[in-house]
Amino acid sequence: MKALIYEGPKKVAVREVEKPVPKEGQALIRIDYCGICGSDIGIYSGTHPRAKAPLVLGHEFVGVIEDISGDSNGFQVGDRVAPYPLISCGHCFACRNGRPHVCDTLKIIGIDLDGGVAEYVCCDTDVLFKVPASVSSKVAGIIEPLAVAVHTLHRAGFKPMDSIVIMGAGPIGALVGVVAKHSGASRIIISDFDQARLEMAAKLGFDAVNSKEANLTQYVRQATNGDGADIVFECTGAESAALEMTTPCRTDGMICLVGVHKAPHPVALADMHFRELNMTATRVYTKRDFGQAVELTQRISDELELLISHVLPLSDCANVFDMIHDPQVPTVKVMVDCRR
Known part of the structure; x- marks a missing residue:
């Protein structure tokens, strides 16, 4: 499959990599869209303290379930989903006291492990949220920052x-x-x-x-x-x-x-x-916040659409950070269409 790979400071490339295989309790998701975030810019610049090359970028993604291994948690093949991308330890003070989004060792898909600027990604089924039918996949790619x-x-x-x-x-x-x-x-x-x-x-x-x-x-x-x-x-x-x-x-x-x-x-x-x-x-969000954002997209789709200034195909997105840093290109929210 194709994926946007961070290969080192100020070096990214679209590469062919092995398609992931879902583990027990995971879904294989075919990605529709993935947004580019400020933290992705930090990774590209080589200033992010945790991200290590090689890494598939992207944590703001939406896609369609293509396969499920083990417990489906009520999801099925064909469902369009937005995954909650935070991974907490479950043992530190924050996790023990209902604040896992500020876990002492918080990890994020696309920063600490391979992410969603790719054709496919695997996610645990218990972090998936079903995207409302009335919301386009392009707009649903904004659920995470929302x-x-x-x-x-x-x-x-x-x-x-x-x-x-x-x-x-x-x-x-x-x-x-x-x-x-x-x-x-x-x-x-x-x-x-x-x-x-x-x-x-x-x-x-x-x-x-x-x-x-x-x-x-x-x-x-x-x-x-x-x-x-x-x-x-x-x-x-x-x-x-x-x-x-x-x-x-x-x-x-x-x-x-x-x-x-x-x-x-x-x-x-x-x-x-x-x-x-x-x-x-404030730091990231809770699962409840994420679920509220999913519901809110139904009411504000037109406004979310206004924020999307550029859409690049996955096959030709290696210059995305050059474009974002170009003062002559007025970017707001940049999305990658992972179907192309």
């Missing part, structure tokens, strides 16, 4: 009529906005400096602020009668955002770290004291 957004709103304690600020209009920031809109947000302000992403955010109904041309905090204060936003979602992981994220937030508001800050960054901690701000962070 689950990140669902979990993010849960972690932030979002409530209907909350006003929110999203720093970063990439796929995760945009999805946080979409979920918030459909959960009853009163106002959604999103910032970025990428014009294509800002235009996409405006089409989704958000107030889009170009952070190169306008001061985000001033914009938010003016839009909220001087109060500030109920929740600020920091989705960039950038140093400048870490320093600014306290100022658009109202007194006793919530700041939710979504983008991963891989290096220590300055934070205006005095703001945390003087306005009694709250801060939380």
